[in-house]
Amino acid sequence: MEKLNIDCLVLIFDELLDDSNSLYSCLLVNREWCNLVVPILWAEYPHYYLRMKIAKEKLSNVILSCLPTSSKQLLFDNNIKLPLTNLSIPLTFNYVSFFKDLKVKTIYNIINLVFKKEILIGVNYSKRRNLLEQEIYKLYISQCKSIKSLEWKTSQSLPSFPGALTCFSQLYSLDIGIDYINPDNLYDMAQICKDLNELFVYNISQDILGLIYLIDVQKNLKNVSFDFKTKKKMCKELSITLARKGGTINNLTLYNSIGVISHSFLTSLINLKDLTIDHDNDCASYEEVKEFQKHLANSKFSDLQSLEIAADLLCFKELAMLVEKTKGNLSSIFIYTFSKSSENTGMFLKTISNHCPKIEYLSTYIGPKDLIYVKSLLMNCRNLINLCLRSLNENDDIGDELLDILTNFSPKVLTDITIYGGWKYSIDVLEKFFESYRGRKLRFFIYYNYIEYNIHIVDVVKKYYSEGIIIGSNLLHYSV
Structure with a gap:
């Protein structure tokens, strides 16, 4: 049998990554296979096993064992005792060098293992904890040749550690906790990594020049997520900087951004x-709310595929204007609001019906006059798989009408339906609806207090569950 070359073997082993048992058995074949498989397994090992207590301790001990002698001596001199008794035999590989992700949880697990029997308070503990954290990060940065993903939530000056240029030069994803880091270190990181694809930043309250510079130097920034907290000053420069990246950003997530950042940059995101x-x-x-609504209405995202808005404000009209300007590629829409007004909900449904032929997942609201648009939606959007409808007016009783429309016009693939609303349902209409799903498997959920006291509806759901038509429902758990 002709021997496969190393490149072919690596390609094969990479394909087996989702089947860890098979990949593990490959490393037992011979020394060459072992040398190829171990780096692949250990690049993923921390990600898969961090939740398991025994595995967490083993992983932590392996990392501690990889510390250089100088670090171990420094820690010993500062009364930091490492639990290395079960790893007295030298390691076969430098496992740390294989890691591709640097996660905060991994560091915390090691620190907790070392100090688990100590009282974790006082200046002395804080100093020793900081020293241990420093040496662990230095180990990673000096040994890892190409970290792809970094969670940066520490005051440690990571870009200044030896090996940072090599370690972070190929960084793909960066997750920053602004409250933890020294903002000046952002300038240093910007000198090292300029090809970020993903950037997640938390607890922004004002413009941070280092962050703005870091964003500016990126060549291919596609996925951006910003979490804002109570504002100190308006983030004007951040908005301007994001506008300059409008040609590359494909995915945007904003938390609590209204009133903290100007949303004028939205109109620049032409490839979102x-x-x-x-x-x-x-x-x-x-x-500030009106300013947000204005920029949302003025934006044009022709290639938009997924839209999720959860806010304590009404913007159905603006959302309809936004959807109308897409090219029909929207497959997922999720809308959630605390408002009690159903103004323009029908306009939004009508727009989805006319402009979203590929929609598969939809969660939105309906008012008492919107059933005609629900019918149109079901007739035009035949790829709809999951539908969630919420009521903004609990006083309207449209339950039977809604079920009739779902019975007569639902596409065959619509098998997951959720209804939030204080509507009543006749038993015969409900049974007719369930009968229309014979030959299909339905997940059906209704949420409102009235259901809890209607034993007949619960009995009907349980009946069709026993017949295999309904495969999931919240009503199966009611005992009335």
């Missing part, structure tokens, strides 16, 4: 495919 805006902070003024 996924947009998520989640705002649960009610500190925004009326003027």
